[in-house]
Amino acid sequence: xxxxxxxxxxxxxxxxxxxxxxxxxxxxxxxxxxxxxxxxxxxxxxxxxxxxxxxxxxxxxxxxxxxxxxxxxxxxxxxxxxxxxxxxxxxxxxxxxxxxxxxxxxxxxxxxxxxxxxxxxxxxxxxxxxxxxxxxxxxxxxxxxxxxxxxxxxxxxxxxxxxxxxxxxxxxxxxxxxxxxxxxxxxxxxxxxxxxxxxxxxxxxxxxxxxxxxxxxxxxxxxxxxxxxxxxxxxxxxxxxxxxxxxxxxxxxxxxxxxxxxxxxxxxxxxxxxxxxxxxxxxxxxxxxxxxxxxxxxxxxxxxxxxxxxxxxxxxxxxxxxxxxxxxxxxxxxxxxxxxxxxxxxxxxxxxxxxxxxxxxxxxxxxxxxxxxxxxxxxxxxxxxxxxxxxxxxxxxxxxxxxxxxxxxxxxxxxxxxxxxxxxxxxxxxxxxxxxxxx
Amino acid sequence: xxxxxxxxxxxxxxxxxxxxxxxxxxxxxxxxxxxxxxxxxxxxxxxxxxxxxxxxxxxxxxxxxxxxxxxxxxxxxxxxxxxxxxxxxxxxxxxxxxxxxxxxxxxxxxxxxxxxxxxxxxxxxxxxxxxxxxxxxxxxxxxxxxxxxxxxxxxxxxxxxxxxxxxxxxxxxxxxxxxxxxxxxxxxxxxxxxxxxxxxxxxxxxxxxxxxxxxxxxxxxxxxxxxxxxxxxxxxxxxxxxxxxxxxxxxxxxxxxxxxxxxxxxxxxxxxxxxxxxxxxxxxxxxxxxxxxxxxxxxxxxxxxxxxxxxxxxxxxxxxxxxxxxxxxxxxxxxxxxxxxxxxxxxxxxxxxxxxxxxxxxxxxxxxxxxxxxxxxxxxxxxxxxxxxxxxxxxxxxxxxxxxxxxxxxxxxxxxxxxxxxxxxxxxxxxxxxxxxxx
Numbered sequence: 001x002x003x004x005x006x007x008x009x010x011x012x013x014x015x016x017x018x019x020x021x022x023x024x025x026x027x028x029x030x031x032x033x034x035x036x037x038x039x040x041x042x043x044x045x046x047x048x049x050x051x052x053x054x055x056x057x058x059x060x061x062x063x064x065x066x067x068x069x070x071x072x073x074x075x076x077x078x079x080x081x082x083x084x085x086x087x088x089x090x091x092x093x094x095x096x097x098x099x100x101x102x103x104x105x106x107x108x109x110x111x112x113x114x115x116x117x118x119x120x121x122x123x124x125x126x127x128x129x130x131x132x133x134x135x136x137x138x139x140x141x142x143x144x145x146x147x148x149x150x151x152x153x154x155x156x157x158x159x160x161x162x163x164x165x166x167x168x169x170x171x172x173x174x175x176x177x178x179x180x181x182x183x184x185x186x187x188x189x190x191x192x193x194x195x196x197x198x199x200x201x202x203x204x205x206x207x208x209x210x211x212x213x214x215x216x217x218x219x220x221x222x223x224x225x226x227x228x229x230x231x232x233x234x235x236x237x238x239x240x241x242x243x244x245x246x247x248x249x250x251x252x253x254x255x256x257x258x259x260x261x262x263x264x265x266x267x268x269x270x271x272x273x274x275x276x277x278x279x280x281x282x283x284x285x286x287x288x289x290x291x292x293x294x295x296x297x298x299x300x301x302x303x304x305x306x307x308x309x310x311x312x313x314x315x316x317x318x319x320x321x322x323x324x325x326x327x328x329x330x331x332x333x334x335x336x337x338x339x340x341x342x343x344x345x346x347x348x349x350x351x352x353x354x355x356x357x358x359x360x361x362x363x364x365x366x367x368x369x370x371x372x373x374x375x376x377x378x379x380x381x382x383x384x385x386x387x388x389x390x391x392x393x394x395x396x397x398x399x400x401x402x403x404x405x406x407x408x409x410x411x412x413x414x415x416x417x418x419x420x421x422x423x424x425x426x427x428x429x430x431x432x433x434x435x436x437x438x439x
Numbered sequence: 440x441x442x443x444x445x446x447x448x449x450x451x452x453x454x455x456x457x458x459x460x461x462x463x464x465x466x467x468x469x470x471x472x473x474x475x476x477x478x479x480x481x482x483x484x485x486x487x488x489x490x491x492x493x494x495x496x497x498x499x500x501x502x503x504x505x506x507x508x509x510x511x512x513x514x515x516x517x518x519x520x521x522x523x524x525x526x527x528x529x530x531x532x533x534x535x536x537x538x539x540x541x542x543x544x545x546x547x548x549x550x551x552x553x554x555x556x557x558x559x560x561x562x563x564x565x566x567x568x569x570x571x572x573x574x575x576x577x578x579x580x581x582x583x584x585x586x587x588x589x590x591x592x593x594x595x596x597x598x599x600x601x602x603x604x605x606x607x608x609x610x611x612x613x614x615x616x617x618x619x620x621x622x623x624x625x626x627x628x629x630x631x632x633x634x635x636x637x638x639x640x641x642x643x644x645x646x647x648x649x650x651x652x653x654x655x656x657x658x659x660x661x662x663x664x665x666x667x668x669x670x671x672x673x674x675x676x677x678x679x680x681x682x683x684x685x686x687x688x689x690x691x692x693x694x695x696x697x698x699x700x701x702x703x704x705x706x707x708x709x710x711x712x713x714x715x716x717x718x719x720x721x722x723x724x725x726x727x728x729x730x731x732x733x734x735x736x737x738x739x740x741x742x743x744x745x746x747x748x749x750x751x752x753x754x755x756x757x758x759x760x761x762x763x764x765x766x767x768x769x770x771x772x773x774x775x776x777x778x779x780x781x782x783x784x785x786x787x788x789x790x791x792x793x794x795x796x797x798x799x800x801x802x803x804x805x806x807x808x809x810x811x812x813x814x815x816x817x818x819x820x821x822x823x824x825x826x827x828x829x830x831x832x833x834x835x836x837x838x839x840x841x842x843x844x845x846x847x848x849x850x851x852x853x854x855x856x857x858x859x860x861x862x863x864x865x866x867x868x869x870x871x872x873x874x875x876x877x878x
Contacts, residue, residue: 013475015465016671019458022480026454036452038487041461041478048477174851232455298744298765304751305737305744308765312743315819315852323771325764326737326747332762332805336775366771380754412613413754 001192003029004056005039008067008077009171013043021066021176028177032185033197033245034062044068049080053166061164062188067171069134071113077168078121078137085139087123095120095135098128124168127183134170136179140191165191189248198244198254200262203275203284205429209238216269224257240273274429281425282310288429289320292436294369296428298324299337299362301349302376302392303420310421322368327358337361350375350387352404359397359404370432371397372424378413390416394424396431403431440631442468443495444478447506447516448610452482460505460615467616471624472636472684473501483507488519492605500603501627503619506610508573510552516607517560517576524578526562534559534574537567563607566622573609575618577626604630628687637683637693639701642714642723644868648677655708663696679712713868720864721749727868728759731875733808735867737763738776738801740788741815741831742859749860761807766797776800789814789826791843798836798843809871810836811863817852829855833863835870842870 005025011017022039029036037060042048049068056063068077082088096118103110117133120126127136141161167184169176188194204212209231213220220229226246232239242261244254266273275287289296298307308324311317327333330344338361339354347353355375363371376392383389390409395402407423409416444464450456461478468475476499481487488507495502507516521527535557542549556572559565566575579600606623608615627633643651648670659668665685671678681700683693705712714726728735737746747763750756766772769783777800778793786792794814802810815831822828829848834841846862848855 012462013465013478014469015462015467015475018462019478023451023454023457026452028454030453036454037482038491039452039458039480043476052477297771300744300747304756304760305739305747305763305765306751308739308744308767309748312745312765312767312817313853313856315817317743318767318821321743321767323765323767323775324744325775326744326751326762328747328751328757328760328762332736336762336764336805366775378751378754382757414752415613417752 001034001062001194002037002060003034003062003064004037004060006052006056006063006065007039007041007171008044008049008065009041010043012041012067021171021173024173024177025064025066025180028180028185029064031197031199032189033195034188034192044076046076046080049077050084053080053084057161057164057166061192063164063166064169064184065167066169066176069117069168069170071116078119081124081137081139081168082121085121085123087121089119090122091115091118092120092126092135094128095126098130098135099133102133127179127187129170129175129179131178132170132172132175134172134175136170136183137168138184138187139166139168140164193248195245196248196251196254198251198258200242200258201277201279202240202242202262202265202273203278204238204240204269204272205274205284205426207238207269207272209233212238212240212269212272216265219261219265219268222264223261226254226257227261274433281422281429282314284429285311285425286314286316286320288432289370290316292432294432294436295320295322295367297322297362297366297368297371299358299371299373300324300326301328301333301358301374302378303374303417303424304328304378306417306421307372307374307424322366324366325362333358338365348387350377350391350393352393352406355393355395356397356402356404359395359402363397369399370428372428373397374420374424376407376416376420378416379411380413383411392416392420394420394427396424396427398431398435400435403427440473440501440633441476441499442473442501442503443476443499445491445495445502445504446478446480446610447483447488447504448480449482451480451506460610460612463612463616464503464505464619467619467624468503470636470638471628472634473627473631483515485515485519488516489523492519492523496600496603496605500631502603502605503608503623504606505608505615508556508607508609510555510572517558520563520576520578520607521560524560524562526560528558529561530554530557531559531565531574533567534565537569537574538572541572566618566626568609568614568618570617571609571611571614573611573614575609575622576607577623578605578607579603579630632687634684635687635690635693637690637697639681639697640716640718641679641681641701641704641712642717643677643679643708643711644713644723644865646677646708646711648672651677651679651708651711655704658700658704658707661703662700665693665696666700713872720861720868721753723868724750724864725753725755725759727871728809729755731871733871733875734759734761734806736761736801736805736807736810738797738810738812739763739765740767740772740797740813741817742813742856742863743767743817745856745860746811746813746863761805763805764801772797777804787826789816789830789832791832791845794832794834795836795841795843798834799841802836808838809867811867812836813859813863815846815855815859817855818850819852822850831855831859833859833866835863835866837870837874839874842866 005022012019026036068075099118124137124139227244230241244258246254275284278284305326311321325336327337333339339357343353355373358373359371373395377389379389389411392407395404444461451458465475507514538557563576563578568574666683669680683697685693714723717723744765750760764775766776772778778796782792794812797812798810812834816828818828828850831846834843
């Protein structure tokens with residue numbers, strides 16, 4: 001079964017907004033066992049919308065579209081759908097109640113234009129959008145047959161929807177995500193009686209892809225045929241994904257198979273598995289610190305707050321993260337962290353001596369079990385022949401002392417900051433795991 | 440003239456990577472006066488690549504494609520282009536020199552597989568990619584005619600390229616961006632003798648869109664016909680964009696017209712124009728602090744380092760940013776910032792008293808002219824009936840004292856952090872401008 005994604009909106013087309021909807025929708029479809037064969041972005045343009053709706057329905061079994069559902073003149077998706085399906089708009093009672101509820105909660109008056117948000121084409125099944133005023137609309141053969149209408153496209157030969165599904169959703173990301181999770185994906189799984197998919201991600205650290213592949217080959221060969229294995233390398237780590245696929249009534253069996261496979265992997269490669277079902281290094285840091293029941297502090301110069309930002313973007317950071325100092329200027333390195341003036345004078349801000357003191361002082365002053373520190377020249381300015389742009393020192397301070405490391409990157413600022421953060425997290429995880437627990 | 444963007448790659452299709460290339464390419468095309476009519480993402484699949492290449496060439500004048508140019512078996516773009524244009528691959532000398540140079544610089548041995556990166560179809564113009572090993576390829580009628588080949592597509596009727604252009608680029612973002620900026624956009628402008636476009640962005644703050652529109656209406660009506668005006672609202676500010684469009688030899692005249700128009704706008708709305716040609720609030724903060732020659736410090740609780748991260752992501756932050764404290768736990772608020780224990784006990788961490796002390800102490804301790812502070816409940820946990828999730832206090836401390844403000848957001852963590860940052864920047868800019876300079 002194949003799906004296409006059709007995102008409508010001038011702001012996406014001209015690049016004013018990055019199309020994160022497409023990747024989120026694709027992730028959810030793939031996780032549900034539905035293949036994505038194409039993603040399209042088009043503008044708020046009647047001809048294009050009609051053309052690509054037909055194009056997508058012809059080339060796939062499911063078309064998921066977003067956008068063009070607002071109350072303004074630009075938003076023409078519902079009108080286009082009526083033309084395509086030779087249907088008309090009516091005021092849906094449940095959708096109207098939802099619009100009224102949202103306006104009342106915000107203390108706004110409901111104008112006639114906003115009321116139009118509750119209008120949907122007769123030929124569709126309305127799916128309530130509890131987080132916003134634009135309803136989700138589901139088109140498949142069944143409701144068309146019930147209304148006794150045949151599916152024809154004005155001026156074009158009739159288009160067969162037989163068994164196919166078209167879903168129109170609002171383009172606001174959190175509304176779309178909620179509708180996909182709670183309504184659209186479960187309905188698609190029922191409608192198509194899709195294969196059951198059970199995914200399990202294992203985060204692997206400290207071993208290269210080819211070495212891991214050699215190590216676990218006998219285990220891989222012994223897996224049931226329903227389970228496939230994928231190696232997904234990410235910066236500084238590797239994600240090992242087990243995907244079990246089976247009939248729509250086999251979920252329990254598949255879950256057992258995956259659990260069983262993972263259990264048998266630990267005696268072989270357990271020392272490299274640092275987490276299950278985690279997505280990123282900051283998530284892994286959170287997992288590691290909580291599991292070890294240790295606290296963390298940060299002292300950042302060249303990463304300028306990015307380490308702290310990455311940790312606190314995740315809910316629950318206060319369980320282990322005490323706080324940090326962004327010691328951008330030398331004065332702040334001295335006054336807020338207590339790096340010695342003589343050290344900065346003698347060795348400079350970007351030096352092993354400075355980074356060691358930053359980590360050690362942050363650990364002491366902020367009262368944490370561990371502290372990480374960065375100092376470097378992110379660029380584009382500030383480089384010297386001795387310390388060119390991209391020179392970075394990182395350190396991890398813990399109960400057993402301070403470990404420091406020199407890194408050398410290129411002259412691209414954003415990449416240097418990102419890679420420095422990844423290197424810090426990898427070092428920290430290694431230290432904390434080594435000193436506190438073994439899986 | 441219309442362009443389509445075709446991004447090839449399974450990692451984009453399944454949502455593993457967000458397709459930022461499409462938005463960057465679209466921005467550059469639009470700024471060069473080339474309209475984008477569609478963006479497509481497809482997988483590394485021969486049939487789809489051939490189908491959509493033909494589809495895009497039929498529907499637009501320019502097709503810009505990325506991806507599928509690596510040395511592995513998955514990467515089939517060059518093979519598909521040869522099939523489409525009935526051409527063959529040859530080793531391009533200039534491309535080979537580039538590959539050799541890059542491998543030598545990295546200290547890697549050049550394997551036969553990597554050497555294949557220098558192979559390109561005979562029918563194309565090779566454009567050297569100085570940042571990577573995959574060359575850029577430009578297909579238009581001229582080189583086809585030179586080789587004396589007629590453009591036919593195997594098994595399909597011949598496809599007319601008359602005047603049209605197809606460009607294949609690597610999918611690595613920084614390589615693509617460099618090629619677009621230095622080679623592809625200038626060549627497209629020459630090839631199509633496109634209209635000249637001169638853009639000027641003015642950041643406007645402290646006045647709503649409709650009020651601004653009323654205020655500047657007489658000025659707007661007096662603009663030459665070549666200049667169009669667009670209002671682009673962003674969180675907490677407004678971007679006013681002047682776009683002048685004229686013949687390919689009229690650039691100088693257009694620039695003069697735009698300069699002249701902007702000069703005449705200042706006496707009317709100058710007090711609301713906070714910057715020219717800036718893109719974001721952090722850029723505006725950098726501009727404002729540098730212009731006022733004042734320094735800044737941050738004290739962050741609920742934003743957890745995001746303020747500092749946003750400032751230091753921009754080059755040159757060290758000119759005005761002293762540093763900051765991420766005071767996530769109450770202990771750090773006390774020990775690193777000097778917030779009084781009694782204040783935290785009596786009013787709690789999320790309170791006007793605490794945020795005022797955070798800002799004032801950060802300003803003193805970090806030795807800055809201004810300091811900003813945040814404390815709040817970003818959620819999803821930690822809310823109480825009195826202080827529900829989304830309650831945030833912000834403060835700005837300056838030479839004349841401390842201003843504090845209560846904000847109320849919803850229960851979505853990422854949004855609360857983002858909106859808190861925007862509110863802080865808007866308040867800071869207002870304070871610094873009011874106290875230091877008037878435009």
